[in-house]
Amino acid sequence: MPTEVALLESRALRVEQMGRVDALDKVKSLAMLPDGIHVRTEDVARYFEVSTEVVKKVIQRHRAEMEENGLRLLRGSDLRVFNRDMMSLLGEGQGESYPQAPAQLTLFTRRTVLNVAMLLRDSDIARCVRTYLLDAEHDLRAGYASLEHRVTRVESCLSGVGSALQELGPVLNRMSLRLDSLDRRLEVTQQVIGSMSVRLGGVSQDIVGLDGRMDGFARNLKDLNRRNRSR
Numbered sequence: 060m061p062t063e064v065a066l067l068e069s070r071a072l073r074v075e076q077m078g079r080v081d082a083l084d085k086v087k088s089l090a091m092l093p094d095g096i097h098v099r100t101e102d103v104a105r106y107f108e109v110s111t112e113v114v115k116k117v118i119q120r121h122r123a124e125m126e127e128n129g130l131r132l133l134r135g136s137d138l139r140v141f142n143r144d145m146m147s148l149l150g151e152g153q154g155e156s157y158p159q160a161p162a163q164l165t166l167f168t169r170r171t172v173l174n175v176a177m178l179l180r181d182s183d184i185a186r187c188v189r190t191y192l193l194d195a196e197h198d199l200r201a202g203y204a205s206l207e208h209r210v211t212r213v214e215s216c217l218s219g220v221g222s223a224l225q226e227l228g229p230v231l232n233r234m235s236l237r238l239d240s241l242d243r244r245l246e247v248t249q250q251v252i253g254s255m256s257v258r259l260g261g262v263s264q265d266i267v268g269l270d271g272r273m274d275g276f277a278r279n280l281k282d283l284n285r286r287n288r289s290r
Contacts, residue, residue, distance in 0.1 A: 061196065063189050066177055070124060073177045076192050077128060080169040082176075086187045089172060093148035097131075097166040103175060107182040117178050118165070125175070129168030138164055 061072050083089050083106075090102050104111040118125060133141050141164065167175070176188035 061193065063186070063193060066189055066193070067180060073124075073174065076177065076196075077170055077173065079192055079195065080173050082188050082191045082195070083169060083172060085191050087184055089169070092166075093145050096168060098168070098172060100165045100167070103167055103172055106172065107175070107179055107184045109179070109182050113179070113181065114175065117175055121174075121178055125171055128174045129166075129171040131166040133164045133166060134162065138162075141166075 061069070066072050066076070087106060089098065089106050091098055092102075098106075100111050100114055104114045107114070118130065122130070173188070176185045177192075179185040
């Protein structure tokens with residue numbers, strides 16, 4: 060896990076944290092210009108509770124890095140256009156409340172302010188921002204470690220399932236063979252039952268014929284008995 064000193068000294072580590080602008084609001088509210096995007100040097104100094112000269116020195120030492128993260132210097136027509144846009148956003152009757160730079164204006168974005176927080180050594184607010192970033196990084200790494208541990212457990216369980224399935228394979232094969240044998244036996248049984256059903260149908264017809272013959276025989280006996288009595 061990176062330390063605060065490493066964050067102050069390593070540009071590569073600062074680049075990794077540049078997306079965490081939420082850390083600024085977690086520590087302290089940052090006053091933005093009316094466009095909601097930019098901040099002036101004095102606003103940055105007020106946020107970190109240092110002088111504007113301290114902020115300007117940070118810019119001088121790390122201008123290239125900070126320009127990559129949104130630092131802008133406006134002069135001439137660019138400055139006039141920007142001031143006019145800010146006054147328009149404030150609305151009529153409030154333009155005088157917007158402080159205008161007489162010759163030039165340095166603008167910061169939230170990303171640039173976060174860059175300052177990772178470079179400014181003599182500010183308790185900047186130190187709190189760095190601490191928040193490092194704590195969040197630690198929690199994130201801990202979360203990844205926990206997730207990796209759980210994935211490892213799942214993988215170990217799956218490996219056990221794999222070996223169990225390998226052992227189960229021959230058993231399933233034997234059961235499949237036995238089921239095939241049962242299917243064949245059931246088929247033969249069904250054929251036998253079908254044959255027996257046909258034979259029973261023939262027997263039923265024979266019984267019906269026999270019943271008819273027995274009825275005829277009974278009638279003959281009755282006739283014979285009547286003739287004997289009449290004699």
